[in-house]
Amino acid sequence: MKKGQSSKTVTIKDVARQANVSITTVSRVLNNNDYFVSEQTKQHVLQVIEELKYRPNALARGLHSSKTRTIGLIIQDITNPYYPKIVEGVEKRAQNSGYTIILANSRRNPEKTAQYLEIMWEKRVDGLIMVGSNIIEDVRKNHFFHESEMKTVAIGKPQDAMLHSVQIDNLEAGREACRYLMSLGHRRIAMITGSDTSVSALERENGYRQAMKEAGIEIVPDYVIRGDFTFEGGIRAVEKMKRIGGKDGITAIFAQNDQMGIGALNALKNRGIRVPEDVSVLGFDNIQAASFVTPALSTVAVPMDRLGETAMDTLERLLNEEEVETVQYLPVHIECRDSVGECRV
């Protein structure tokens, strides 16, 4: 423990001293505020900075400017295969433009969301991206969210039409999915819904109902089974279904997410029902596991990476005070794999 050489972290002062200029000048070359500093001094200062490996203290900077180049990303549950892709999308664009992400994983707990918002406010994040209707609502009602007047973009459908958002059109997606099944000859199409608190779930269901109606097919109430977005929920749903396949059984199952779709696949295997020969199964989301299972799950592919990327792009434009359309829809497509086939009856 020697005394003299305490390796203090190098500040702008050190650079100034070493370069024989004022800190003002250093600050100027640092910010490239070409505000009048001679090329010569500039180069010299730059060299000293390099020598000393000086990096400005972001706290000091932020304190003064109230800009932190940090954004908050609030999600429900990083463990859900749906989210990591979104996170990556956001992260990609964020890093690209010099923003850092504070990750807030609410674990579906509104209280945690509130805590995180308070922290985001304390840390003066420049903006916020939030994913999922629940979160969006939790945030919208929060005091500190309003206090901060944070620029925000939602991934998903906000109640408040004023909020900027990036979404997929769940109704249209449900409709298309259903039409796709009908185009293969299916008429007796069952649906495993999402949890009844989910807005997306409801819209997908409406899309399905609408498509059926348009095709003049009456929906047997038994064909719509409440699910909960879990693997087990998918299994239970299939167990509840009466007749599957055969002359007047269900010929196709449309699950509102892949987890349930995969659950359905497993339950069908257990009941000795072949997919897609006896019944087709269509999922939603296109998580990685969908391509791992056998038969590989056909699904409505949500562009999760693009959602993240677009959200970050939008946020950035908001932060730059540029105009952006309030709601942006991203297209889905149907990823055809092995679990959906033509109707055989």
Place this chain on the structure above:
Amino acid sequence: MKKGQSSKTVTIKDVARQANVSITTVSRVLNNNDYFVSEQTKQHVLQVIEELKYRPNALARGLHSSKTRTIGLIIQDITNPYYPKIVEGVEKRAQNSGYTIILANSRRNPEKTAQYLEIMWEKRVDGLIMVGSNIIEDVRKNHFFHESEMKTVAIGKPQDAMLHSVQIDNLEAGREACRYLMSLGHRRIAMITGSDTSVSALERENGYRQAMKEAGIEIVPDYVIRGDFTFEGGIRAVEKMKRIGGKDGITAIFAQNDQMGIGALNALKNRGIRVPEDVSVLGFDNIQAASFVTPALSTVAVPMDRLGETAMDTLERLLNEEEVETVQYLPVHIECRDSVGECRV
């Protein structure tokens, strides 16, 4: 756009003025530095704080104290099902003790890692958790990492024995896995290795070799097939295997991660080889998809959440200047599902 009432954000000054005390006093009640402030004033100030919904500016605080209550979490690829659980583990503990996470997703790019480290240094994170040997090495060699003298804990095996780390014992895990298969009567056990740059992969392989040796079984070179930790790699590996099942074919396949294990499952189905009747398949990691596939994949379960939690706990103790053992091993266990059975030949 009225002029007078610009809703300025409320600072400690506002609280002080409103409460008719000095900012020193406010600061004192804020920090609960029970340094001499009368109960009465304290309550009064607290009330004003509540009224004004005042929250201290973390930047100003951090600037003064050089403590930001923020940690950096550097991972390779959030999209890989292995990581989200770790992230959640870290996040859980972090939030619990008032730390915020800056997420750095390096996307396997050393340059990005370097950029992130620079930012972490600029933002004065208190500590760092890094996951995976590559990352650990990239970080270890980085200038700003040393500059910052950041407290760090690695998840995985660091080259530098001085670094604190939380790990599983890959060699022992490989050994146990292999012994488990042998205990079911398997002798002709193939291994699909991980990428050859991975330290863990090498150790798991060594464990396997050691177990085989201990049992006096010679390893046919053909039985060890280079993989790359991907689903497709698992498929290709199985395609390369000559005899599987039957009198003197391979009776068990030990894949070094679940993705490859699942790939193997698919390839075997394609070749018309039954699992586990003809051949058993054992994976590694225990990702969610392992329980989704059929037959459900038996696997060496890595406690990913615990790794994250323990890492954060350790980091916290480091930050509190407490003593912590340098390396901590967490136990794995074998998750028995359907893809492994007794050897039938």
Place this chain on the structure above:
DNA sequence: TACTTTATAGAAAACGTTTTCATTAAAATT
């Protein structure tokens, strides 16, 4: 030549805290 402009630079205030030091009033001790 005398005055204005312009390029370059620095001093000092500000950002919102925490902390050190000083001050006062009340209480305790002599």
Place this chain on the structure above:
DNA sequence: AATTTTAATGAAAACGTTTTCTATAAAGTA
């Protein structure tokens, strides 16, 4: 009653930047 201790408070410096304002010297302009 005079002194010391202690409880409660505030003023001001510090943290590391950016920015505004001021100052100088060189270069143009009249």
